[in-house]
Amino acid sequence: MKLATLKDGSRDGQLVVVSRDLKQAHYATDIAGKLQTVLDDWNFYAPQLQDLYDALNAGRARHPFAFAPRDCMAPLPRAYQWADGSAYVNHVELVRKARGAEMPAEFWTDPLMYQGGSDDFVGPQDDIVCASEAFGIDFEAEVAVITGDVRMGATPEQAGDAIRLVMLANDVSLRNLIPAELGKGFGFFQSKPATAFSPVAVTPDELGEAWRERKVHLPMTVHWNSKKVGQPDCGTDMVFDFGQLIAHICKTRNVRAGSIVGSGTISNVDRKKGYCCIAEKRMLETIDEGKPVTEFMKFGDAVKIEMFDAQGHSVFGAIDQLVAAA
Structure with missing residues (x-):
């Protein structure tokens, strides 16, 4: 449903x-x-x-x-928890390669994850409101799941059984604020403003054969200012499935019903699939050309994130946002 x-x-x-x-x-x-x-x-x-x-x-x-999607809030307008992983290790590898950093071997076996603000999500057609373009405004197209209760110590299989709903996310990042925050050694905070979610959340059975291995095997379509910039497959190159991401949280605590867990930016090794965040495009430019060329979003820019099934039907409706000055 x-x-x-x-x-x-x-x-x-x-x-x-x-x-x-x-x-x-x-x-x-x-x-x-x-x-x-x-x-x-x-x-x-x-x-x-x-x-x-x-x-x-x-x-x-x-x-x-x-x-009417314009009348929607996020499916779960505020949640007990919003934990966002980085299941597409290709994305992490590119970021580190662009700055000449080694890729720790454990990144392939132990997922990265941060805990974001969950008290104030925004709807699929609400503006991305930001105080300054200088913050480096970026979109991040992701898949997210909403869980039921999951006990501490749950296996990935047990955690997967607690997935109630699936939806899309735009996990907005303020890239130019990130280095200073991470430099403090305490993680993201101001660099992660309100996240937007798709108009609808769907039960996994709605995805049919596209839901398997606790992953969504469909492409994510991203348009920036009406230009298609990415269409990577969400099942390809996803190193950690949603059961593993939820179990990662459960290592030391219970997860309660109404928790949202994100996949991190969708990223395929195949560059022809494009990108789901501007930072990845800039990383590739840095690797290939020595410096980034593509700028981050400006006031008035638009981003549209949507997923279509094998018959071309929109599954979740579109996240369709404009960037606006605070």
Whole structure:
């Protein structure tokens, strides 16, 4: 099934079920008003939402209405946890190669991960608001999952069983703030502003054969100012699957329902697939030409992130954002 959260003036919005073709929606008020409520008792609420989803797709829902992504918040507007990994080690390797740094062997066996702000996500068509272009504004197209409860010490297989929903993310980075922050030895903070997510989150079964090995085997399409700059396959070159990423968190603590875990920037070894963040393009320029040429985003720039199934249908709807001055 496909779920979304509509803006209603509150912090957590209103949960709706969205048709498979993303054309219609139906309020889930009679079942649950908020997505977090559903995640807290998935086995009770999910079957009821599935029945409503089936009725909506069959034309039997009582009060459908036109679905408009512009009215959406993030599917889970605020979360108990937002942990973002770096599952595409090719991306990490390029970054280190561009600055002449060795690639530690353990990066291939132990995933990188940071914990981002989860109290203020933004909707799929909300602006990327930034105080200055000098901060180095960059998009990062990712896949993310929302979990149920996962106990400390869970295996990747057990962690994978707790994946409830899948969605897309634009994990915006302020690249020119990162070096000073990492130089302090304490990780990202100001360099990671509010993350945006796709209009809808979908259950893994909606992906059919594209969901296997706890990965999404579909291309990620990225347009920057209407120009397609990337279409890498999300299943290719993903060194750590979502079960492994969640299990990484669970090494020392429980993961609670409503946690969001990101894949990190999608990146393929095949350069013809393009890029999902400007930093990777700049790294390749540095490696090939000795210095970066492509500039970061400016006020008024647009980024569109979307995923299509084998039949060419949008799966999650598009993240479609403009960069705006604070």
